[in-house]
Amino acid sequence: MSAGILVAGVGNELMGDDGFGIAAAHRCAQADLGPDVKVVEAGIAGIGLVQDLMDRYEVVIVLDAVDRGSVPGTIHVLELTVPEIDTMTAADRWELLTDMHYTIPSRVMILARALGVLPARAYLVGCQPAAMELGEGLSPAVAAGVSEAVTRTRELIEAARRTTTPATGAA
Numbered sequence: 001m002s003a004g005i006l007v008a009g010v011g012n013e014l015m016g017d018d019g020f021g022i023a024a025a026h027r028c029a030q031a032d033l034g035p036d037v038k039v040v041e042a043g044i045a046g047i048g049l050v051q052d053l054m055d056r057y058e059v060v061i062v063l064d065a066v067d068r069g070s071v072p073g074t075i076h077v078l079e080l081t082v083p084e085i086d087t088m089t090a091a092d093r094w095e096l097l098t099d100m101h102y103t104i105p106s107r108v109m110i111l112a113r114a115l116g117v118l119p120a121r122a123y124l125v126g127c128q129p130a131a132m133e134l135g136e137g138l139s140p141a142v143a144a145g146v147s148e149a150v151t152r153t154r155e156l157i158e159a160a161r162r163t164t165t166p167a168t169g170a171a
Contacts, residue, residue: 010049
């Protein structure tokens with residue numbers, strides 16, 4: 001049996017479209033994703049997300065605003081490749097380890113890998129923001145992208161279940 005799936009919404013609701021991950025996590029929490037899925041609101045507390053990963057998940061799906069230069073509201077699904085911490089420069093390691101208040105998914109995943117708690121598969125379901133400025137609420141384009149993000153998250157969860165089904169006990 002799989003160790004489960006963690007869905008984590010990151011971002012800052014006080015910075016406009018940066019609140020996308022939180023909004024998507026709230027919507028995922030309301031959806032029936034199954035008993036093997038835990039949905040958390042990581043917000044901007046990167047160390048909190050690392051602590052959640054210490055519960056040992058098979059898959060992590062991070063929901064976040066991501067600037068990829070596309071049309072606002074566009075959903076991007078990326079499988080994350082996480083480098084080993086020893087391949088980083090000393091300055092990059094110092095920066096990573098000295099500021100874990102802000103949840104920058106790449107930093108969180110590198111630290112999780114260094115601690116041996118990075119799941120076997122890590123994904124980012126990101127939404128292209130329109131504006132990330134001080135102010136509450138998502139832009140209309142990003143708000144519309146939340147539903148698609150939940151759909152894409154559900155698809156990742158279903159695919160993960162198909163690939164982690166135990167072979168023992170099957171008839």
